[in-house]
Amino acid sequence: MSAHRHRLVGAVGAVGAFLMVGAPAPAAQADWDDLFxxxxxxxxxxxxxxxxxxxxxxxxxxxxxxxxxxxxxxxxxxxxxxxxxxxGPDVPGSAVAYNPDSTNLPDSFTVPMHVNLNTQPVINVSVGGGAQTEVLVDTGAAGLVMPIWNINPFGITGLPTGFNIGQFGGALNYFYMELPTTVTFTGANGDTLTADTTVDAVLFAFPANFSPFGPWSIESYLAGSSVGILGIGPNALGPTPDHIPTADLPGTLGHGVLIDQPGGKLIFGDNPLEGGTVIPGAPWADLKVSIDGAAPTAVRGVIDSGGVYGTMPSSVLGNVTPNANGTLPDGTTIAVYAKDGTTLLYSYTVGSQSGEVRSPIVVGPSSGMNTGNWLFGQEPVYINYGVPNGQTIIGGTLIQA
Missing domain, CATH: 1.10.287 (Helix Hairpins)
Known part of the structure; x- marks a missing residue:
């Protein structure tokens, strides 16, 4: 996610996708010094x-x-x-609560995850100790964005650190303030893990094109799938890449996150898999794509768990003519490779599996490619925060103790 997002509400009741590549979001620098x-x-x-x-x-x-x-x-x-x-006072429970002051932090922490609307991986978080709230797990964004009324006011730990305006894919504008607070994740056994971080609290939102029929909230923008977006991509354009809750987790738990969508879980900590394909950058990376077996063409791509069905620049289509609605014809084969053009990351055929595989949206020739969620639905993907701009590590096998 950035001030220029890549996800767009398409037909009524459905979420489509296309890439809006623009300048990086300006940093939220309207601090109290400037304001006063x-x-x-x-x-x-x-x-x-x-x-x-x-x-x-x-x-x-x-x-x-x-x-x-x-x-x-x-x-x-x-x-x-x-x-x-x-x-009422906090009532102690039997589950362990891990926070930055814990002396017994585990090496890894697993959070249950499910998929809404076929392409949107969702988990629950508590912000500032408030109620559990569903948020989209989005490698294509950086920072947690959610309505201010989903944040417990008693859990805000200081003054706002900035104000800014963001945009989702040309569809939804939102005005937010960045609040220091906590984000708590709950494991399958009831244990909790808390990060001291900041959250982009949306004060109000409105359609980017001023249409009364456009989305007026994050929830409507995501077709009711969730009420917030948890951006976890270290080199995403925004909105606040300096504060990613999963990277702000204490100890080694902030080293990275494994998105195991087939297994229905997120795993925080060092990568529990070995032997995967390492791609420099997360989510932005240099890739190559082949359409219907043609020679792979270099693209700048977003490896995006929240990208729905993705996008495809028209410059790589060769002799394939898109449909009038901007999709690719059924039967079109798409193969995506690492930068070397020989290491296959994933492939699929549009319209296969009884229509479950839908087409990416064709965008301008100079636009980037968006993988969409297809890759994440097939194999686990690890986001590594330990190197500049991050790494995306695709696949691998479980490390045996």
Missing amino acids: QPLVDAISWVDPGVAADTDPGSALASLDTLFNGWYQDLVYTPLHGIAPWLF
Whole structure:
């Protein structure tokens, strides 16, 4: 995900996909220093030292300290003080709760996952200690985006760190603020794992083309599949690649995540598989694609678990003529290779398996390719955070102890 997304709501009640390749999303830099600079100028008559300070950073830092003090004294502390009275105290359970302060962190942690609408892998998360919320597991994005009302206000750990506007695939615009908080994952046996991170809290959303019939929320944009998007791709365009909850997990659990869609689970930690195909970059990578057995053509691709049925640039089609609706004809064979053009990553035939394999959407000749979810439905894929821009490791066998 970025400010320019690659997933689009297509026909009513269905989710399609096409790639919107644009400039990277601007970083959310509207911090409190920027927001309150006019106030610094305005109150200089109260505290001449603020305006006269030869180091503006020091002046703004003192103002930040002032506002943080107000926030702690007037908002944070009172709210947290009445939280047990309103909601009742936490009741200890038998399951283990792992957090950044735990001294007994496991080497790996498994979270159940299921697939909605055939192509959307979904898990449950709790933000700020709030209710469980379904989110899409999306390698094509970076950062957790969800409506602000799905975030427990008593679990916000500080002031917002930025404000920004994002966009999903030319279909949905959203205004959000980046909030420091916690994201908690629940394992199959009830154990919990918590990351100190930030979440992009959506204040409001509206259709990008101002159509009254367009999506007005993340949930409607995803055709009711989930209410938020958990972006886990380290070199995705946005919205906040500096804070990916799965990479912010404590200890070795933040080293990477295995998406085992056929097995119905996510596994946090070092890769439990060996012998897979290593692709530099996650999700953006250099790939090659062949249509109907033609010589492979180089493409810049997004290996995207949330990409639905994917996209295909018209420059690689050769003699294949797309349908009027921008899809490829049934019977078209697609083969995707690593950058070397010989290591096959996956292949499929459009319209095979009783219509279960649908076509990618044909996009402009200079656009990138999006794998869609097909690859993830066939074999496990590991996202490695341990190298710059990440790695995508496809397949492999279980490491024997």
